[in-house]
Every structure is written in structure tokens, then in C-alpha cells.
Amino acid sequence: AQTVTQSQPEMSVQEAETVTLSCTYDTSESDYYLFWYKQPPSRQMILVIRQEAYKQQNATENRFSVNFQKAAKSFSLKISDSQLGDAAMYFCAYRSDYGQNFVFGPGTRLSVLP
Amino acid sequence: ETGVTQSPTHLIKTRGQQVTLRCSSQSGHNTVSWYQQALGQGPQFIFQYYREEENGRGNFPPRFSGLQFPNYSSELNVNALELDDSALYLCASSSFGTGVIRYSGYTFGSGTRLTVV
Numbered sequence: 472a473q474t475v476t477q478s479q480p481e482m483s484v485q486e487a488e489t490v491t492l493s494c495t496y497d498t499s500e501s502d503y504y505l506f507w508y509k510q511p512p513s514r515q516m517i518l519v520i521r522q523e524a525y526k527q528q529n530a531t532e533n534r535f536s537v538n539f540q541k542a543a544k545s546f547s548l549k550i551s552d553s554q555l556g557d558a559a560m561y562f563c564a565y566r567s568d569y570g571q572n573f574v575f576g577p578g579t580r581l582s583v584l585p
Numbered sequence: 586e587t588g589v590t591q592s593p594t595h596l597i598k599t600r601g602q603q604v605t606l607r608c609s610s611q612s613g614h615n616t617v618s619w620y621q622q623a624l625g626q627g628p629q630f631i632f633q634y635y636r637e638e639e640n641g642r643g644n645f646p647p648r649f650s651g652l653q654f655p656n657y658s659s660e661l662n663v664n665a666l667e668l669d670d671s672a673l674y675l676c677a678s679s680s681f682g683t684g685v686i687r688y689s690g691y692t693f694g695s696g697t698r699l700t701v702v
Contacts, residue, residue: 475627514673516628516693562627571641572618573691575627 473498473565475576483582484553491538492548492579494563502568505539505546510560510578519561522546524568550581558583587612589678589694597700598666604699606661608676611692616681617659619651622673622696631674634659635681663699671701 474497484490496505507519522530522539529537534554538547550557563576590609598604610617616635620628630643634653648664657678663670673696680690 513695514675514698515695516675516677518691564627571633572630572643573620573628574630575620577625577627 473500473503473567473574475563475565475574477563477576477579479579480577481580481582483584484550485584486553486555488553489549489551490553490581492550492561492563492581494546494548494576496544496546496563496565496574496576498544498565498567500567503570504566504568505537506564506566506573507535507537507546507548508562508564508575509557510562511558516562520548553583555583555585557581589676589692591674591676591694591697593697594695595698595700597702600666600668600701602666603662603664604666606663606674606676606697606699608659608661608678608694610657610659610676610678614678614680614692615657616679617653617657618677618679618691619659619661620675620677621645621670622675623669624672628675631661666701668701671699673698 476495503524505522508516520532534551560578564573618633619631622628633641637653650662652660675696676694677691
């Protein structure tokens with residue numbers, strides 16, 4: 472079974488600075504997707520960024536980018552120019568290419584300090 | 586385009602009771618998944634419904650059951666509630682074509698907070 476680990480329960484960053492959230496995963500599959508989801512106090516899971524495992528190029532979405540290291544099974548999220556609205560729980564998630572569900576990590580609580 | 590709507594937003598039940606949670610999927614979506622998120626943890630997959638049938642289940646006992654209706658809305662039913670069932674229950678909808686199920690975009694609802702006392 473696949474597992475996802477986030478070793479940083481809490482992180483903080485100054486507004487306008489850059490922060491990196493870590494994620495590692497374990498799988499024996501070769502085709503899969505990796506995701507970062509944001510969960511603000513409204514509780515809705517919001518997709519931040521998605522990475523297909525077959526793509527070597529790291530995904531980017533505006534201020535959000537990932538460092539995907541397939542061999543190391545590592546998938547970190549970098550948030551540049553942090554904003555107060557970025558404060559939330561961030562979950563790393565795995566999904567098999569033909570799977571039915573996400574496997575989520577335990578989450579990292581990100582605080583943004585003014 | 587409407588998003589995923591879950592009801593109720595909060596609920597308090599007594600141990601041993603039964604509860605039904607509801608989810609209206611996003612317009613155009615035909616698949617619904619349910620997740621349980623205990624306090625301070627990541628969501629755990631309960632089950633998924635596609636074309637009104639359960640087509641995937643996580644490590645949850647049979648007292649967790651569900652339904653999907655022809656309009657693709659869904660219900661999660663939990664019988665014989667236990668204190669450990671206290672959690673946020675998230676619904677997510679998506680759209681899959683016929684044949685092989687591959688990744689598609691998912692939309693999550695804001696969840697139902699269930700407290701069992």
C-alpha cells in the first residue's frame with residue numbers, strides 16, 4: 472500500500488518570503504500523480520498543484536512550484552512571495568494512475584507572519 | 586458551475602445512533618468519493634461511487650455504507666456510531682468516462698463536522 476509522509480507538522484514564514492514544505496511517499500508503482508492540497512479554515516480542500524510522475528519537468532503554478540525527485544520519492548512544495556492568505560493546512564497526496572482514491576499525508580500547518 | 590455541497594455542516598449524535606450525511610456533486614460530475622478526516626490528521630478514503638455502485642472501499646467497517654442517486658448526489662450512512670467516528674467527513678466529486686477509470690479533476694466540499702458524544 473502507498474504511504475505519504477510529511478515530517479513538518481508546523482511551519483512558519485514571513486510575509487513575502489519563501490518557504491518549502493516537504494513530502495515523501497512510498498510506492499512500487501511507476502505511474503501515478505502527486506498533489507498538494509490546501510485546506511483553509513473553511514475546510515474545503517483546494518488543489519494547489521499537481522505533478523504527473525511520468526513528467527520530469529517540475530510543475531509550477533504562479534507562486535507555487537514543486538521539486539519532484541522520483542527516484543528519492545520526494546515531492547516538496549515551494550511557496551514564493553508568501554501571502555497572508557497562504558496560511559492553511561497543506562496536504563501532500565498520492566494517487567495511482569488508475570486508482571480510485573487519494574492517499575493523503577498528515578499535513579503541515581503553515582503560518583504566515585506579517 | 587456549482588461546486589460540491591454537503592449537508593449538514595455540523596452534527597452532534599449520541600453513541601449508538603445512526604447518521605446520514607449528504608453530498609450534491611458538482612454539475613457534470615458522475616463520481617463521488619467520501620473521506621473521513623479525524624482532528625489533526627489527513628483525510629482517509631472511505632469509499633467511492635460510480636454509476637450508483639460502490640467501486641472502491643478503504644479500510645472501514647460495513648457499518649459505513651453509502652448510496653449514489655441517478656442525479657449523482659450521494660449519501661454516507663454510519664450505523665452504531667462510536668466516539669472515534671467523530672471527524673470531518675469530506676465529499677469529493679469527479680467525472681470519469683466509460684471503461685478505464687483515469688485521473689480527472691476533483692472538487693471537494695467543505696465537509697460535515699460530526700461529533701459523537
